[in-house]
Amino acid sequence: MKLWKIATTLALLTTMAGSLSFAGTLEAYSNSGVRDVGGSSYLSGNTSSGDLIQIISVGSNGTIDPPDTLGSTTSDDSLLGTTHVGFGFPFNPNEGKFSKTFTHDLLTVGAVVYVRAWNDSVVDATKYYGDSNTYELQSEMDSHDFGTWTVSNPVHVPVELSSFSVEAKPGYNEIRWTTQSETENLGFHVYRSFEPEGERIQITKKMVDGAINSQVRHDYSYEDRTVDENATYYYWLADIAVDGRIAVHGPQKVISVSRPTAYGLDQNYPNPFNPSTSLTYTLKEDGSVKLRIYNIRGQLIRELIDVKQPAGQHVVEWDGLDNFGNLVPSGTYLYVLDVNGHKFTRKMAMTK
Incomplete structure (x- = not known):
């Protein structure tokens, strides 16, 4: 039998x-x-x-x-x-x-x-x-x-995946993964379900492009902004080879968190910094966002973004360069967030 x-x-x-x-x-x-x-x-x-x-x-x-x-x-x-x-x-x-x-x-x-x-x-x-x-x-x-x-004829695994994680952020879930090598890897799709054995729905509207052939590390991320508050989700990552082979990783479980109820601009990190720092802010609603850097005299140094963004938490990196690509001198700088009629200002220090 x-x-x-x-x-x-x-x-x-x-x-x-x-x-x-x-x-x-x-x-x-x-x-x-x-x-x-x-x-x-x-x-x-x-x-x-x-x-x-x-x-x-x-x-x-x-x-x-x-x-x-x-x-x-x-x-x-x-x-x-x-x-x-x-x-x-x-x-x-x-x-x-x-x-x-x-x-x-x-x-x-x-x-x-x-x-x-x-x-x-x-x-x-x-x-x-x-x-x-x-x-x-x-x-x-x-x-x-x-x-x-049994073992088939020797072939290469398209992706050597070293990490795959999901983190709940205000208003969305962030899926991150890292590859150490890729061989004829076309790209990735992300799937989601409410149950570990439930029906998996593809949430990536288009494939996240892979590196095709690479022997160095690559970091990827995808934001799922179609989540309900305080809901449990399971995520799978599928890597697709050039020849059509598919490998599935997961699931990763996460419980989503509530959407933000107010606008906000956090203190940059690190501070003081040299030469780069992260600027984090929260949007209560979708809106047109401007994030600019000024010197202490109020002169515009760098316009970081001027785009429409969805509600939730966002992070922008400043590399310490001005609008002309020059590294700014040591000193105090202001970063200003302008969104939907709301304006927020904070100070930060560049040291060398």
Whole structure:
């Protein structure tokens, strides 16, 4: 009886340090529970939407070790990643199915992994379904449904993602991510849902352009200004390769905060500064915004922005240059915010 039907697309990678690592997506479904640790019988109960899935390496002893009472790995087993039944098969969750994309630089050809399942989204106070049999990572494609976890022909992972986070700001949620390298990466889309296994809606109207090919760090951000106050959201990041391959990261959970109820201009930071500083201000409503720098005699030094902006909190960097590209001398300067008939002024000091 076949319990887990496995369809995998794994890539064997060579890292910059020269060591081997595996990356890819495991997709599977269960029709009658999960094989127990002994491997000779099946535990009753079908996996269903929301059940927790753990992907685990067996470690150097080559055997499956039982979990502790909270589902943590024991002995020399190590947790590679977690996902949930109903999560995956990109943007179309299915009952009894799951998908997990992961990269792990400690796995080499011949390493052994297995799947563990629990009957809820958390492992404490839930029923333990048991473990699947083991899957050995191979260097060549293998068509076995049960018993071998296969590796496709070597390809490059389009994006090496080092961070992905979401932060609630007044009136919007800010999504940030950082890549350490990109290989034939066309760009990114951001998806959002009200539930971790709910329908994911694309919120990026157009693709956030990627670096195509790069071996240096790139920082990205996107502002979701279509959020309700004090609502819970889940975000996913999808990177799209030139050849159409898609890798999905997330979800990241955030609770949105209330929209601003007043206009305001914060003290710059750092202050004193040399040579640059950040100017933060808050808009109660959408409006035409002007932010200018003056010297202590009231002479215009730099016009930083003159644009329409949505309600919420905004940050503008001043690099210490005037309108002609010259670095300003040490001294006291005024920065003035003018929006919707409201004007705010603060002082700051440039030191050398």
